[in-house]
Amino acid sequence: MINTKNLSRNKPIGVFDSGVGGLTVFKEIKKVLPGEDIIYLGDTARLPYGNKSRKTIIRFTIENILFLLKKKVKLIIIACNTSSSLALDYIKKIFSLPIIGVIEPAVKKAVEVSLNKKIGVIGTKSTIESKIYERLILKKEKKAKVYSLSCPLFVPLVEEGFVKGRITQMIIRFYLKKLKGKIDTLILGCTHYPLLKKEISSYLKEVKLIDSANSVAEEVRILLENLNLLNNKKKPVYRFYVSDDPQGFFKTAKFFLKDRIEREQVYLADV
Amino acid sequence: MINTKNLSRNKPIGVFDSGVGGLTVFKEIKKVLPGEDIIYLGDTARLPYGNKSRKTIIRFTIENILFLLKKKVKLIIIACNTSSSLALDYIKKIFSLPIIGVIEPAVKKAVEVSLNKKIGVIGTKSTIESKIYERLILKKEKKAKVYSLSCPLFVPLVEEGFVKGRITQMIIRFYLKKLKGKIDTLILGCTHYPLLKKEISSYLKEVKLIDSANSVAEEVRILLENLNLLNNKKKPVYRFYVSDDPQGFFKTAKFFLKDRIEREQVYLADV
Numbered sequence: 001m002i003n004t005k006n007l008s009r010n011k012p013i014g015v016f017d018s019g020v021g022g023l024t025v026f027k028e029i030k031k032v033l034p035g036e037d038i039i040y041l042g043d044t045a046r047l048p049y050g051n052k053s054r055k056t057i058i059r060f061t062i063e064n065i066l067f068l069l070k071k072k073v074k075l076i077i078i079a080c081n082t083s084s085s086l087a088l089d090y091i092k093k094i095f096s097l098p099i100i101g102v103i104e105p106a107v108k109k110a111v112e113v114s115l116n117k118k119i120g121v122i123g124t125k126s127t128i129e130s131k132i133y134e135r136l137i138l139k140k141e142k143k144a145k146v147y148s149l150s151c152p153l154f155v156p157l158v159e160e161g162f163v164k165g166r167i168t169q170m171i172i173r174f175y176l177k178k179l180k181g182k183i184d185t186l187i188l189g190c191t192h193y194p195l196l197k198k199e200i201s202s203y204l205k206e207v208k209l210i211d212s213a214n215s216v217a218e219e220v221r222i223l224l225e226n227l228n229l230l231n232n233k234k235k236p237v238y239r240f241y242v243s244d245d246p247q248g249f250f251k252t253a254k255f256f257l258k259d260r261i262e263r264e265q266v267y268l269a270d271v
Numbered sequence: 272m273i274n275t276k277n278l279s280r281n282k283p284i285g286v287f288d289s290g291v292g293g294l295t296v297f298k299e300i301k302k303v304l305p306g307e308d309i310i311y312l313g314d315t316a317r318l319p320y321g322n323k324s325r326k327t328i329i330r331f332t333i334e335n336i337l338f339l340l341k342k343k344v345k346l347i348i349i350a351c352n353t354s355s356s357l358a359l360d361y362i363k364k365i366f367s368l369p370i371i372g373v374i375e376p377a378v379k380k381a382v383e384v385s386l387n388k389k390i391g392v393i394g395t396k397s398t399i400e401s402k403i404y405e406r407l408i409l410k411k412e413k414k415a416k417v418y419s420l421s422c423p424l425f426v427p428l429v430e431e432g433f434v435k436g437r438i439t440q441m442i443i444r445f446y447l448k449k450l451k452g453k454i455d456t457l458i459l460g461c462t463h464y465p466l467l468k469k470e471i472s473s474y475l476k477e478v479k480l481i482d483s484a485n486s487v488a489e490e491v492r493i494l495l496e497n498l499n500l501l502n503n504k505k506k507p508v509y510r511f512y513v514s515d516d517p518q519g520f521f522k523t524a525k526f527f528l529k530d531r532i533e534r535e536q537v538y539l540a541d542v
Contacts, residue, residue, distance in 0.1 A: 045327045046317045051519075052316060052515050052516075053519060056515045152431050153428070153433075155427075159423075160424055162424075166441065167438070167442060167445060170437065243327075244324050244327045247324070248322075248324055
């Protein structure tokens, strides 16, 4: 149950992810909600989440939320697909502030844009095994046919900068050949995958690719408006916390953000 | 300083790794020291270690050692190359029981078998950046020429079962072409890499591949003998602890161990 009693429009929005991938979500929030302070938490000491069990993901998610609560955020966005898939339902019962995941916004958009309602979903092993995308798509559109597929090599590929070229193309083909010719819409169910968009598109021609970053930002905007919590600061503050060395994050952040962040904006988090 | 006062030959040997890779070491220990109880700890909730910072690796290593100390082990083997590279020196100053890493035994063997003393080392980013292999090789053999190279995609490849085939061959060539024709010996400086031995050998023909598992077991045997701590149990006990879901470990363990372990041997560890 959401309880807005102690929330104030001047408080920052909290965003967390297992690492740097969620910066694609941060970037959209910043664009759609330019008057908001944002605190970003990347659990870089324990990443990746994608192959880990539900119990462990729930534990990490609770610890991340408690960290952000100490920073007095007014709303939390779980930018990590794995964490949204495995922990969001559980977490919502515990905490009273608004918490938004990345699954529902992507599902909503996919069902909207798909013409034949044959929808593919790719994600980490844990996300796909949770079957949450399938469940939510079928809830919205009973006649949909959902093809789910985990692509566990995509995250390390992106993290190592292999976003194009022969090796990347071969691995994309290896996984996605099972979807070829079967779908008209594909949900990129992991914050790393948008960086492979170009190569995925050139293999799955004419398939619409959905990533949740933009839809999430839009949902957050509407929610804050409804709760009367929208902020309009002239000079919003962005702060980044990571559980591993801030130095390492500083370097990879640039790659995801395509924008500079300052060394002084990155702090160590003890989650 | 090693202090054997409170150690007893009847106590188990402790082995830890970031995950399942160290089972290649466990297997050799079991073979070379068939009378010893062994406790294996895999920090599967926080794996992999290979891209993480020295500070974080030291913290994880201390926590793992404290866990094994509670199990009253008489000696600890750090089966993880990253942890051995970044934390062993520091750790040895804190704890008084014997702690063995995987770096020195591999270096010793490589210097022995190399004819031209042109030695390659491959490992995770953190291992290679630590420059420890280089330093130890040159300490043993001043005239050696060392070629160090991180291969960050090898661990996810192995974990996803890509130990042969076109994609694996291409990634091996991508990294190792820099070593082709330059070395006669290559240290596989990560417990996952021995599973790629066949494909690496077929690309780097006539290069001797060194993995530390066997040499470590041999070193442990000699040390226990010297300290008068060798055990000769008829029916030794093997127990496995993991920080993520034991179920997941149970499955992948078979792949690394090429041997069955029983469900009742695997427990949850709260490191």
